[in-house]
Amino acid sequence: MKLKKLVLTAVLSSLSIVLYEFLDIKIPPTQTVFTISLGIIPIFFIAYYCGPFYSIISSVIIDLLGFFLFGSTSNPFMIGFTINALLSGIFFGVVVKYKNIFSSKLGKILIIIIESIVSFVLIPIFMAYMYKNGVPEKYTGDGILYIISISAFLLNIAVVIYSLFVRSDSDATIINLSFVLYQVICSLILTPLWIEQYYSVNYMAQWITRLVSVPMITLVYQILTRLILLPLKKKFKPL
Numbered sequence: 001m002k003l004k005k006l007v008l009t010a011v012l013s014s015l016s017i018v019l020y021e022f023l024d025i026k027i028p029p030t031q032t033v034f035t036i037s038l039g040i041i042p043i044f045f046i047a048y049y050c051g052p053f054y055s056i057i058s059s060v061i062i063d064l065l066g067f068f069l070f071g072s073t074s075n076p077f078m079i080g081f082t083i084n085a086l087l088s089g090i091f092f093g094v095v096v097k098y099k100n101i102f103s104s105k106l107g108k109i110l111i112i113i114i115e116s117i118v119s120f121v122l123i124p125i126f127m128a129y130m131y132k133n134g135v136p137e138k139y140t141g142d143g144i145l146y147i148i149s150i151s152a153f154l155l156n157i158a159v160v161i162y163s164l165f166v167r168s169d170s171d172a173t174i175i176n177l178s179f180v181l182y183q184v185i186c187s188l189i190l191t192p193l194w195i196e197q198y199y200s201v202n203y204m205a206q207w208i209t210r211l212v213s214v215p216m217i218t219l220v221y222q223i224l225t226r227l228i229l230l231p232l233k234k235k236f237k238p239l
Contacts, residue, residue: 005050016042052093059089080194084186103170119156152211183218
């Protein structure tokens with residue numbers, strides 16, 4: 001059994017590295033604003049089929065191997081992103097391991113709490129920081145950012161609606177909770193911190209795009225993972 005887990009983990013880890021390095025979806029393709037990294041999805045399946053130990057170890061190995069194989073002097077090693085990778089393995093592994101707990105109402109409540117914090121605490125903090133003089137005028141730069149902020153709020157509500165009501169069985173709930181945890185804590189909160197430390201880019205300035213990209217990418221991960229898991233479950237059971 002351990003050999004099967006090791007082999008499956010190795011295969012999925014290799015797939016993750018390939019997806020991270022060669023199949024990132026850049027939006028827009030030129031002058032990229034944000035990227036959908038499909039390499040995170042195999043890490044969820046490592047957790048689902050092999051367990052938390054394998055997802056935690058493999059997530060770090062994937063990050064390190066990806067850097068040593070494809071890194072460059074213009075893209076130096078950053079321990080912060082390795083921490084993000086580690087957290088992805090932990091979040092996925094713990095949620096899947098305790099599936100019986102998190103697939104119940106508790107999982108849905110956690111999604112509501114996390115997304116409520118983003119929608120009703122973090123987004124208002126950002127808006128208060130950016131718009132100290134009240135609602136900006138239309139057709140100005142600040143006015144556009146204001147619309148982006150409102151769009152981010154609506155997208156987070158969409159994440160909650162999808163998570164709670166669209167195909168809301170036990171697997172859907174753990175998928176949705178896993179990616180909500182990862183995206184909010186790592187992509188929205190921690191990644192801007194690492195970028196600020198390494199590249200001196202203002203933390204709040206990074207939120208302009210992340211407020212919209214994070215909930216949208218969360219929905220993409222949820223839907224893709226769900227679509228992949230449905231046929232796999234019919235043929236393969238967790239090891």
